[in-house]
Structure formats: C-alpha cells, structure tokens
Amino acid sequence: EAGVAQSPRYKIIEKRQSVAFWCNPISGHATLYWYQQILGQGPKLLIQFQNNGVVDDSQLPKDRFSAERLKGVDSTLKIQPAKLEDSAVYLCASSPLGGRGQKLFFGSGTQLSVL
Amino acid sequence: AQKITQTQPGMFVQEKEAVTLDCTYDTSDPSYGLFWYKQPSSGEMIFLIYQGSYDQQNATEGRYSLNFQKARKSANLVISASQLGDSAMYFCAMREGRYSNYQLIWGAGTKLIIKP
Numbered sequence: 001e002a003g004v005a006q007s008p009r010y011k012i013i014e015k016r017q018s019v020a021f022w023c024n025p026i027s028g029h030a031t032l033y034w035y036q037q038i039l040g041q042g043p044k045l046l047i048q049f050q051n052n053g054v055v056d057d058s059q060l061p062k063d064r065f066s067a068e069r070l071k072g073v074d075s076t077l078k079i080q081p082a083k084l085e086d087s088a089v090y091l092c093a094s095s096p097l098g099g100r101g102q103k104l105f106f107g108s109g110t111q112l113s114v115l
Numbered sequence: 116a117q118k119i120t121q122t123q124p125g126m127f128v129q130e131k132e133a134v135t136l137d138c139t140y141d142t143s144d145p146s147y148g149l150f151w152y153k154q155p156s157s158g159e160m161i162f163l164i165y166q167g168s169y170d171q172q173n174a175t176e177g178r179y180s181l182n183f184q185k186a187r188k189s190a191n192l193v194i195s196a197s198q199l200g201d202s203a204m205y206f207c208a209m210r211e212g213r214y215s216n217y218q219l220i221w222g223a224g225t226k227l228i229i230k231p
Contacts, residue, residue: 040223040224041223041224042119042206042208042221042222042223042224043160043206043221044221045218045219048218056218089158091158091160093160103150103162103165104160104162104219105162106152106159106160106161107159108157108158108159109158109159111158
C-alpha cells in the first residue's frame with residue numbers, strides 16, 4: 001500500500017515570496033490534515049479536511065495561508081507572502097473516517113526555510 | 116493549560132537497556148485515546164502504539180508497551196531492549212471524544228538517543 005506522498009521535500013525561499021506544497025493521501029482515506037511543526041515542538045494542526053470539505057481551519061493564518069483539497073483526494077497548501085516565522089516542516093497526514101482510535105498516517109513532510 | 120505534558124526534553128540510554136518515556140495528560144472527557152509516535156531524523160511520523168480510555172489492558176506492540184495509569188492520567192511509553200535505530204523524537208498525543216472532531220493534541224516531544 002502506497003503511503004502519503006508529499007512534495008517538495010525541501011524548499012528555500014525569501015520572505016514575501018509565495019510557496020505551495022502538495023499532498024497525495026493514502027487511497028480511500030477521507031480525512032486529510034496539514035500540520036506545521038516548528039523545530040523542537042510538536043505538530044500544530046493548520047487545517048483538517050473531510051472529503052473535500054473543511055472540518056477545522058481555526059489555526060490557519062488565513063491572511064497568508066490557503067489550502068484546498070481537489071475532488072476529495074489531493075491537497076495543496078499555499079503561503080503567500082511568506083514570513084520568517086513560517087520556517088518549519090509542513091506535514092500532511094491522512095486517515096480513514098473513524099473515531100477516537102483512528103491513527104493518522106503521515107508523509108515525510110516538506111521542510112521550508114524562509115530567508 | 117497544557118493538555119499533554121512530556122517532561123523529558125532529552126534522554127540518553129545505553130543500547131539494550133529498557134527506556135521509559137513519560138507522558139501525562141489532562142482531560143475531563145471520559146472517552147479519549149492516547150497515541151505514541153516516533154519521528155526519526157528523516158521527518159516522517161511513525162505510529163507506535165494506541166491506548167483507549169476504556170481499554171482494560173495496557174497496550175503492547177512488539178518491543179513497545181504503554182504503561183497506562185488512568186487515575187494518575189499517565190501514559191508512559193516503555194521500549195524494551197533498546198536499539199540504535201530507536202534514536203528519534205517521540206511524541207505523545209491525545210484524541211478526545213466526538214466533540215473535538217477527533218483532533219490530536221500533541222506533546223512537545225522527547226529526544227531519545229541510544230548509545231552503543
């Protein structure tokens with residue numbers, strides 16, 4: 001079974017530039033998550049999709065971040081314009097529909113450096 | 116208030132020894148789940164073990180076991196016979212009941228280094 005695919009693996013940009021990350025979840029997984037993980041911290045949820053609808057985006061900085069999930073499958077996360085504090089690893093995860101015991105499957109992440 | 120607390124920022128352990136990673140949690144929801152994930156330097160989060168709040172037995176998965184003490188709100192991860200490949204960050208996470216959209220709440224992690 002193929003895992004969660006993310007690209008690019010690394011990205012270096014200058015502040016005020018824009019950047020986009022792509023995620024392809026495990027086939028059949030209804031729920032998709034984007035997390036931001038700053039060095040030395042646990043992941044912070046940015047947005048959660050269920051199929052192609054948004055379940056929670058309360059921690060997404062909507063003035064600069066946007067995300068979409070195309071046809072309930074692939075997803076893109078965009079930052080425009082980037083700030084220095086956006087330097088982090090962006091993790092995508094997916095899971096089947098389920099309850100409190102449902103584990104998440106993660107991709108390898110995209111490491112973003114904003115200079 | 117912190118809902119998941121991992122008090123050990125870093126640990127050094129000799130290869131082949133057992134290691135316990137601490138995790139305490141805070142919730143008033145009677146229905147919750149506790150997870151441990153491993154994050155090696157490659158970056159991917161790898162699921163290790165799960166414990167449900169109503170589970171009677173402590174969870175075990177190979178060399179991993181979860182020491183679940185409900186009254187103390189503690190869910191420590193025990194790794195038996197540690198190996199060099201166990202060197203990684205370890206995160207404890209909690210998912211509360213249905214009213215939280217089943218979102219995971221994460222601890223800050225513990226960096227484990229296994230010495231040869």
